[in-house]
Amino acid sequence: MKKEMLLEVSNLKTHFFTDDGVVKAVDGVSFEIHKGETLGVVGESGCGKSITAQSVMQLLPYPKGRVVEGSILYHQGENVIDIAALKPASRGMRRLRGNEISMVFQEPMTSLNPVHTIGRQIMEVVIEHQNLDKKRAKERAVEMLSHVGISAPAQRVDEYPHQLSGGMRQRAVIAMGLACDPNLLIADEPTTALDVTVEAQILELMNKLQDDLGMAIMFITHDLGVIGEMADRVVVMYSGKVVEYAETDKIFYEAHHPYTQGLLKSRPAIGRHQRLVPVTGTVPNPLYLPKGCYFAPRCPHAMDICRETEPAMFAVGEKHWAKCWLHAEKGEGTA
């Protein structure tokens, strides 16, 4: 089955121009998302996951942070739109945001207004994007709340965010994000702030909604366990760069990049009573990045070339790339 392309990010560079210098938050990131699939984006704090998502949504704190290079191609049927070339406040971008692409954040209160009812907030979204009258919009809000598993939706629709539990708030935000039937849902750590039992409910819900509605999901998390369950393919990021890119199964069983391998070994797993093997050291300061491979100072396999020259993304298998000199003999890839 040939998969239809939805989003093509190529050589994306998003930099922050701060008083202390330029922070290359996202620095040459490329990946693809096909219709209906889930792409996982994983990496430690500060590696650029959220800024990648915010670049796609054009929600960067402009002018401090901006896309300085690369393209973000959104496929709208025959039409291809380069998001990177759109102005954040332009009509074209506003239409994409909400109608075609929507976003769910880690902290549900980022997306909710505490002084308005849940229902009103969902209604605002559908009224703006779908041209419904008030009555129909309210029906749609109730329908969406019931869709995300909120019980007594006709009553909840008139409640305020503080009247809901953390898990219910996140459901409401997902309902808001899905109210316009988007083709792509960007979920930035949607369960990180939640308890494991609530996380399980939300992940289950997202899987079900994806089956029902067929949207693609860009799922951002630092939790490899969640990635293993949710993603079809995975992008592993380190210091603003993609270091490995492959199908989920390959990331877990045939990881090629020493950083991916290190992440997997750092993780405690139920029933495996071995001493953990952590990646030593910490991520570099984004203002003082090391020469060569950014991972070299922490890498157990680092060679002379690693400390001098940045490796390319080398193809290491079918649809599998790793940015590491250990795999140079396989030839440069195109990811």
Add this chain to the structure above:
Amino acid sequence: MSQNNILLQVEDLKVHFPIRKGFLRRTVGYVKAVDGVSFFIREGETLGLVGESGCGKTTVGRSIVRLVDPTAGQVKYNRNEHMDNILDYERPAMKEVRKEIQIIFQDPYSSLDPRMPIRDIITQPLDIHQVGTRKERTQRAKELMERVGLSAYHMNRYPHQFSGGQRQRLGIARALTLNPKLIVCDEPVSALDVSVQAQVLNMLEDLQDEFGLTYLFVAHDLSVVEHISDRIMVMYLGKIVEIAPAATIYLTPGHPYTEALLGSIPSGDPRSGRKRRPLGGTVPDPSNPPVGCNFNTRCPYATDLCRSEEPELKLLPGSDEQYAACHYAENLNLRSFYGEPQSS
């Protein structure tokens, strides 16, 4: 392990926080944060404590170091073979005991005074207890910094000049200054990235071996707790629902809530074929807990008995270490972490 002395014994601990309302701040009810909790910790062991947000984990930990005043119950600590209730201690005696019982907090950002250079942060407990000369204290700070993997060269820096993982190491160094016996670790790795989390977990294990430390290890991440603990205690809504050895609990859970927690963990292995089994519903209001078993509103096995009578925490037959508070603990065929029922 089981022949080791009991170091800490908590009996029927209750912490009820008043809910005040209105102009006169009248008490209109109580949040039963901890409601009749009993357990013990043996010398040199790690007892894990898990449960959902708000179930009372931190309140249990803080009661042990007396950062909150319990409403009722006893916290007995073994001093020279005497189990004394330290809740009865007056200040001077408590100060002595506090040398032996330390706490590490979840948030390495807010638990360190931002205006203090880290030498002072680490030596502060020595200052308070007037141990050693200033020179000796500085020497001790140096040793400790190196022991937790930080360069003593940075002793004059301030907390904001360190990363989250380094700050957590500082918190650990400070807790070690007075050679404690028991450390309450309240979510010490929850705010850390996996690679740094693994570094800190290994370090806590090494320190335990080296100094014979005893840990009460609080976390909401079951895989972390299962990794580090000898025994695990599961709390729900202010009560203990199960206590069992770590190796037992994920294979043969004794309480439906433990089963649900295990079923919620993402497998993290795309080939395992394991399916998540989410629990329905939400945690009830802790100021108005359900009658009977407090899990009955979410429990798939609940009967009328569960809705009227509260189950006691009791030893399960065929085990000398697994306790569960469920009327049907002996009859239910609960699923393991892997999803299979246990009788086979």
